[in-house]
Amino acid sequence: MRIISGFLFSLLSASLLLTPQFANAEPVAEQQAEKNVLAIVLKTRVTRADVMPSEKERKEIKAQAKESYGEMLNYLIRVNASNRIYELVLNDYAAQKGITLNQALVSKFTEKFGDQFSGEGASKSIEEVAAKQVMQYQAEKAMFKEFGGRVIFRQSNPQMPIDAYKALLSGYRESGQLQIVDKDLEDAFWSVFTPPFQYEIAPENIDFSQPWWI
Incomplete structure (x- = not known):
């Protein structure tokens, strides 16, 4: 009986020692996941993994x-994250405005640039790229x-409407629909909208009547 009692005591002691570790495993994982979140846009998390360049890249x-690999990698991650934020906001804006994809423009884009996406190494199909470019043009x-x-x-x-972007994105930020969690990304993201701009298009040359590729 003493042997059995001792054995049970050992099991109970072990369980008491192990339980805190398992109990803390989930919060630790959650904390790690939180660290990887760069931004939250319309309740969608943009994580470092989402915007990490491919292994080949x-x-x-x-x-x-x-030697500058780490710095360059972080720069590209910020660029990819910024583009993802633009995409999420533009898609939402287009939906609010009732903008539907112009299939005629998609066809024209595909005809013009189809040869550039015919290789096996292309990460996206020409149809995906065309749809994204056309929707971006329509939203802009x-x-x-x-x-x-x-x-x-x-x-x-x-032809990027920089002030219009700033106004739109600022509205999303003020309403809490755009939160940039990562400080470096936040600084880089909003600095784009601060003048002076290197190439500002003269007002008389601005023309959104058709996309740039036509």
């Missing part, structure tokens, strides 16, 4: 950047009509 970056056209302001040239967007 990371290898290419490492080969080129060498509506934004500029609503908010006006300055328009700038960027390599990734030849």
Whole structure:
């Protein structure tokens, strides 16, 4: 009986020692997940994993950047996260305005750039890229009509209504629908809207009557 009692006591002691570890496992995992959250947009979490460049891209970056790899990787993560924020907000804005995808423009984009997405290494299909570009154009056209302001040239967007973007995004932030959790991302994200701008388009040259690729 003493042996059995001692054995039971040992099991109980072990369970008391192990229980706190298992009890803390979930909060630790949750805390780690929270650290990886860069932003919350319309209740959607944008995490570091979501915007991490692919393994192939990371290898290419490492080969080129060498000692500056970490810095370059973090820069690309911020760029990808910013683009994800734009995408989520634009899609919501388009839905609110009742904007539907212009299939004729999608076809024109596909015809013009289809050859560039025919390789096996393409991460997205031409149809996906075309739909995204057309919806972006349609939303930006509506934004500029609503908010006006300055328009700038960027390599990734030849006609970006920068002031309209700032007005729209600020509205989402003030309503609590856009929260940028990561401080470095927050600073980089909002700095884009601070003048002076390198390439500001003259008002007389602004034209949203058709997309830049036509």
